[in-house]
Amino acid sequence: MIDFLNLRKVNAPHEAALEQAMQRVLRSGWYILGDEVAAFEREFAAYCEVGHCIAVANGLDALQLSLRALGIGPGDEVLVPSNTFIATWLAVSQVGATPVPVEPRAGTHNIDPSRLASALTPRTRAIMPVHLYGQPAEMDAICAFAQAHDLKVIEDAAQAHGARWQGRRCGGLGDAAGFSFYPGKNLGALGDGGAITTNDAALAATLRKLRNYGSSVKYRHDLVGTNSRLDELQAAMLRVKLPALDGENATRAEFARRYMAGLQGLPLDLPVQASGAESSWHLFVVRLHGPVGTRDRVLAELAARGITALIHYPLACHEQPAYAGLTWPDLPIASSLQHAVLSLPISPVHTDVEIDEVIAAVRDILSSRAA
Numbered sequence: 001m002i003d004f005l006n007l008r009k010v011n012a013p014h015e016a017a018l019e020q021a022m023q024r025v026l027r028s029g030w031y032i033l034g035d036e037v038a039a040f041e042r043e044f045a046a047y048c049e050v051g052h053c054i055a056v057a058n059g060l061d062a063l064q065l066s067l068r069a070l071g072i073g074p075g076d077e078v079l080v081p082s083n084t085f086i087a088t089w090l091a092v093s094q095v096g097a098t099p100v101p102v103e104p105r106a107g108t109h110n111i112d113p114s115r116l117a118s119a120l121t122p123r124t125r126a127i128m129p130v131h132l133y134g135q136p137a138e139m140d141a142i143c144a145f146a147q148a149h150d151l152k153v154i155e156d157a158a159q160a161h162g163a164r165w166q167g168r169r170c171g172g173l174g175d176a177a178g179f180s181f182y183p184g185k186n187l188g189a190l191g192d193g194g195a196i197t198t199n200d201a202a203l204a205a206t207l208r209k210l211r212n213y214g215s216s217v218k219y220r221h222d223l224v225g226t227n228s229r230l231d232e233l234q235a236a237m238l239r240v241k242l243p244a245l246d247g248e249n250a251t252r253a254e255f256a257r258r259y260m261a262g263l264q265g266l267p268l269d270l271p272v273q274a275s276g277a278e279s280s281w282h283l284f285v286v287r288l289h290g291p292v293g294t295r296d297r298v299l300a301e302l303a304a305r306g307i308t309a310l311i312h313y314p315l316a317c318h319e320q321p322a323y324a325g326l327t328w329p330d331l332p333i334a335s336s337l338q339h340a341v342l343s344l345p346i347s348p349v350h351t352d353v354e355i356d357e358v359i360a361a362v363r364d365i366l367s368s369r370a371a
């Protein structure tokens with residue numbers, strides 16, 4: 001049996017340190033916005049090579065609060081990828097703005113900068129590129145377009161902890177970035193968590209208020225804020241795991257290289273990295289060729305062999321019931337990807353032997369189909 005992601009195994013190497021940190025928080029008697037969160041914010045800002053980190057309750061809040069702090073709201077449009085996890089779109093909808101989908105490049109599955117111009121209207125205020133599957137979006141072209149049209153750039157870095165674009169960490173490439181520490185992410189807590197990174201001190205100060213009832217001084221409320229704070233307990237868990245992140249990402253990158261070499265010559269598209277992009281390899285996503293139904297058969301045949309693969313994502317955002325009431329442009333790339341993409345197991349606790357077994361299984365399934 002090869003799991004897609006075994007979180008018990010992922011956290012096992014950290015178990016003793018995690019228990020120690022839990023006890024430290026328990027005995028401190030201080031559970032919200034204390035030393036652990038402050039220390040994690042410093043450590044994660046340093047890791048991302050940015051000036052400020054504001055820890056919040058989850059990744060969706062990180063994106064949503066970034067938009068709010070940048071003044072984006074009702075009547076505004078935000079350019080988003082047509083191919084992403086729904087949270088990117090929900091963040092825009094939650095502040096009362098409208099997500100305007102832009103199709104991805106075929107190879108990287110990330111937003112295609114050459115398509116931004118045709119999505120622009122007088123109401124466009126921001127772009128929210130996603131570093132999907134951990135592959136950095138083409139930030140030079142995106143930021144140049146944003147600058148030319150006076151748009152804000154909010155990175156959705158929820159899958160890109162540690163990824164680099166032209167040598168610089170994701171999280172410091174736009175006006176603000178949203179991270180998620182959902183347990184399955186490359187840096188995962190033992191519950192929900194998120195953070196915003198930015199180099200803008202004024203924006204950081206606004207965000208610190210917004211996450212805490214609009215307040216920076218107890219019982220004085222400057223903004224109509226919300227309650228979206230990372231717990232001390234989760235901050236302590238993340239502080240244990242952060243020092244191991246680069247090593248774990250390097251293991252993921254090694255498995256990605258193994259897949260790339262082992263899956264050559266098959267009727268599928270391998271992940272393509274834009275030049276200058278260094279992925280965090282949150283997911284290893286291939287696109288299968290062949291008629292509709294090919295992907296589902298491969299998925300089922302892998303399952304029959306005890307190998308769990310998954311689909312990211314099985315239904316495009318604009319086809320979700322949540323967005324059914326609105327009219328969308330034709331988005332043929334997003335609409336077709338959902339039937340063709342397959343995520344193969346990749347995590348820091350898989351082994352070379354397991355990755356080779358997945359490769360052998362995929363090769364076998366696809367060659368017996370051709371026969």
Ligand SMILES: *Cc1c(COP(=O)(O)O)cnc(C)c1O
Nearest residue numbers: 058059060085087088158180182
């Ligand atoms: C996980 C994820 C989010 C949301 O993060 P949560 O912590 O689950 O709210 C947003 N965007 C992308 C691309 C994600 O993968």
